[in-house]
Every structure is written in C-alpha cells, then in structure tokens.
Amino acid sequence: MSVSREISGHLPYLRRFARALVGTREGGDAFVMATLEAIVGDPQKLQENEDLRISLYKCFLRVWGSAPVNLRSAPAGGLEDDGARRNLDGISLRPRVAFLLHALEGFDLEQVADTLDVSERDAAALIDAANAEIADQIATEVLIIEDEPLIAHDLRSIVEELGHSVVGMARTHREAVAAIETVQPGLILADIQLADGSSGLDAVNEILGALSTPVIFVTAYPERFLTGAPPEPAFLVTKPFSVESLKAIISQALFFNRRSHKREA
Structure with a gap:
C-alpha cells in the first residue's frame, strides 16, 4: 500500500x-x-x-x-475574539495536546511520549496537568439530543460527573427545537440520526439560528462527517465513546465558547 x-x-x-x-x-x-x-x-x-x-x-x-x-x-x-483566547489560555497548550492525543485519539502513554518527544513520565505528567485544569472548568447547562435511551443515560451520567447540569433531553428534531424555548443551554450534545428519521445536524442548525452555543455531535461513523467537505461538525465524538474521549471534547468545546456561562446555584 x-x-x-x-x-x-x-x-x-x-x-x-x-x-x-x-x-x-x-x-x-x-x-x-x-x-x-x-x-x-x-x-x-x-x-x-x-x-x-x-x-x-x-x-x-x-x-x-x-x-x-x-x-x-x-x-x-x-x-x-479575546474572550475565546482567554478561554484557551485557561489550560496550558502542551498538556492540552497530550490530553487530546490520549483521550480523543486513543494514543497510549508510549505513543503520546513518542509524538511529543518526551519521556513517558513527562507525558503522564502533562495528561495529569490537563485533567487538573479541566476539573476547574466552569460548569454549564447541557441539552442532550439522543434517541437511544441507554446512550442518553450514559451521556447524562458523564455530563453530570463532570460537574455540568442537564437541562433537557430530546429524542427528535421537533423535541430538540422545542427544548430551547424554555432553556438556553451552554452546550449541546447531539446524535446525528434521530428517532423520527430526521438529522441531528438539521435540528442543530435550526437551533443555532436562534441560539449561539457550542455543539458536540455523537456518531458511530465519524469518517462520514470528517471528509473536509461542508457541512461538517467542528466537535465530534465516536460511538461507543469513553468517558475520557467525551471529557476531552466537552472541555475543548467549552474552551472556545466565549458564551459558556457559570451554572446558577
């Protein structure tokens, strides 16, 4: 080959x-x-x-x-803008790179070390540093758009474990659009294929016409949406997802979202 x-x-x-x-x-x-x-x-x-x-x-x-x-x-x-840059500054660049290689791309510690030309001990320290900084990230409200109950439950559990709150659960395009009439989430997690046969991409595009918020798409077929040809998501996690991969994507989406806001008590 x-x-x-x-x-x-x-x-x-x-x-x-x-x-x-x-x-x-x-x-x-x-x-x-x-x-x-x-x-x-x-x-x-x-x-x-x-x-x-x-x-x-x-x-x-x-x-x-x-x-x-x-x-x-x-x-x-x-x-x-400067607001987005300040969010980026919330976590050091090198730990963030190590964390993404490990959690999102599935590199083991040896591969992370090799990619960054550091020792495995240093690679582990970088990942630990990223985890510590992510733990201090501002919490936000999350809308979940997912038609499979077990996956929706897993998403909710992980989101809440990270300190965020789930303010809505939708299974269809119509439910997703209706949800933002009562809540304004700081983050959306959306499946691409919904229960009514509609597209999660279409539902989110309609929502973003009225609301500016980061979106993470969840799909079993990421290669179909990462071809370089629009429309495509900026943030995408693969089914079946791990806690670490979802954590990585959520943290990155919120880093770059100048409108992410602290959850009210």
Missing part, C-alpha cells in the same frame, strides 16, 4: 484532532491542509522508521506549533 493511501486512512481522525485543538472546523482543516502540503513538498518529514500515524501527527504538530496561534492569533476560521 502506498504512503498516500495509508495517510488517507488517518485523515478523518487527524481532522477530528485538529478541529478539537484549534476550536473550529475551518481552522483545524486549514492546519491539516498545511500539513499535507508540507509532506508533499518534503516527504522526508514523515520518518520512515516510525509508526505512520505517530509520524503524521508529529508533522501536524510541527506545522501547528510554527503558526502564530501560540501567540494568540489564528489562521482564517480560528479564534474569533
């Missing part, structure tokens, strides 16, 4: 990682495109003696790290 074909199998997940790291679909995809252009220009950037996935993520992180985003600016589609 050619390297280009092997890389193509990793691209949907690199896009997911990039979008979570940058905070937007457009910004994340811009960095992925820049990474691919760098590899085309110099194939040696992919180390032949390394695992291809690790080498690809290393190359991406070099491209991302060389951009002015670390100096509080971003490419087109990146951070929008």
Whole structure:
C-alpha cells in the first residue's frame, strides 16, 4: 500500500484532532491542509522508521506549533475574539495536546511520549496537568439530543460527573427545537440520526439560528462527517465513546465558547 493511501486512512481522525485543538472546523482543516502540503513538498518529514500515524501527527504538530496561534492569533476560521483566547489560555497548550492525543485519539502513554518527544513520565505528567485544569472548568447547562435511551443515560451520567447540569433531553428534531424555548443551554450534545428519521445536524442548525452555543455531535461513523467537505461538525465524538474521549471534547468545546456561562446555584 502506498504512503498516500495509508495517510488517507488517518485523515478523518487527524481532522477530528485538529478541529478539537484549534476550536473550529475551518481552522483545524486549514492546519491539516498545511500539513499535507508540507509532506508533499518534503516527504522526508514523515520518518520512515516510525509508526505512520505517530509520524503524521508529529508533522501536524510541527506545522501547528510554527503558526502564530501560540501567540494568540489564528489562521482564517480560528479564534474569533479575546474572550475565546482567554478561554484557551485557561489550560496550558502542551498538556492540552497530550490530553487530546490520549483521550480523543486513543494514543497510549508510549505513543503520546513518542509524538511529543518526551519521556513517558513527562507525558503522564502533562495528561495529569490537563485533567487538573479541566476539573476547574466552569460548569454549564447541557441539552442532550439522543434517541437511544441507554446512550442518553450514559451521556447524562458523564455530563453530570463532570460537574455540568442537564437541562433537557430530546429524542427528535421537533423535541430538540422545542427544548430551547424554555432553556438556553451552554452546550449541546447531539446524535446525528434521530428517532423520527430526521438529522441531528438539521435540528442543530435550526437551533443555532436562534441560539449561539457550542455543539458536540455523537456518531458511530465519524469518517462520514470528517471528509473536509461542508457541512461538517467542528466537535465530534465516536460511538461507543469513553468517558475520557467525551471529557476531552466537552472541555475543548467549552474552551472556545466565549458564551459558556457559570451554572446558577
């Protein structure tokens, strides 16, 4: 199999990682495109003696790290204002990268260490630091749009375990739209295929016409929605999801949401 074909199998997940790291679909995809252009220009950037996935993520992180985003600016589609940047500053960049590699992308400790060129002990310390900072994150109200009762229950349990409150549960497009008439959630978790056969993407797009809030989509088929062609979600978690992967995505979505607000007592 050619390297280009092997890389193509990793691209949907690199896009997911990039979008979570940058905070937007457009910004994340811009960095992925820049990474691919760098590899085309110099194939040696992919180390032949390394695992291809690790080498690809290393190359991406070099491209991302060389951009002015670390100096509080971003490419087109990146951070929008000082409020969003202050949210980003709430957690150190390196621990956040380590945490996303581990929790979202499923890298084990050795792979995280290899990707970041640190020892396994340092990688573990970075992940622990991210967990500690995430634990201090401001709580918010969450609307869950999910038609499978067991999954909805699991989502609710994880959300509440993270200190957030669930203010609505919807199973259909109509219920989801009706829910925001009485609540204004600071975060939405939405399945893509709903009980009435409608699209969670369509329901959320209608909701976002009246409300500005971050959205995390939940799907068993992430590769279908990470092709680089719109419309696509910026934040996406894969079924079956782990506590850590959902935690990673929720924390990132709230980092970049200038409207996330503290839950009232």
